[in-house]
Amino acid sequence: MQWAHLPPWPWPEVRPLMKLMIVDDHAGIRKKICELLARPDLEMRECVTGEEAMQAAGEFQPDWIIIDVHLPGVNGFEAAESIHLEIPRTRIIMISADDRNYLRAAAQAVGAERFLSKSRLADLPQILYSGPTSPPAA
Numbered sequence: 001m002q003w004a005h006l007p008p009w010p011w012p013e014v015r016p017l018m019k020l021m022i023v024d025d026h027a028g029i030r031k032k033i034c035e036l037l038a039r040p041d042l043e044m045r046e047c048v049t050g051e052e053a054m055q056a057a058g059e060f061q062p063d064w065i066i067i068d069v070h071l072p073g074v075n076g077f078e079a080a081e082s083i084h085l086e087i088p089r090t091r092i093i094m095i096s097a098d099d100r101n102y103l104r105a106a107a108q109a110v111g112a113e114r115f116l117s118k119s120r121l122a123d124l125p126q127i128l129y130s131g132p133t134s135p136p137a138a
Helices: 027-037 050-060 076-086 101-109 118-130
Strands: 018-023 042-047 064-068 091-096 114-117
Touching: 018 027, 018 050, 027 042, 027 118, 042 050, 050 064, 050 076, 064 076, 076 091, 076 101, 091 101, 091 118, 101 114, 114 118
Parallel strands: 018 042, 018 064, 064 091, 091 114
Antiparallel strands: none
C-alpha cells in the first residue's frame, strides 16, 4: 500500500505558490513578462487598464503586481496606490519605458517596492524569485 499515506480522494485544490497581476496596456509587454516569469507554481492575471486592475485585485488577491506607470484613464500610480491601500501585503513593481528619478520617487510614494525600466524586464525573475516569499514587515 504505497498510497496509504495520502488523504482520501478528492484531494484539496492546491493553491499556486505565487499570484501575479500584470498591468500594461501593451499586449507585447504583458506577453514578454508572462514568458519571463512563467512557472507551474505561478498564477497570472493580465489587466489592460488601471481601472481593470483595481476591480480585479480584491478578488484575485495578488502577491505581486507589475504595473506600468503610463496607462489610459487611471494611471499606474493611482491604481497602485488604491490597490496598496486595499491589499497592503501585495508587493508592487512599477515599470516604465521612461526611467526618471521623479517617477522612481512617485512609485515609492504610492507604496511600490521597486521601479524598473522596461529595458530591464529581464531582471524580473531575479526580483520575484530570489527574494523572500513574504512581504517585508510594515
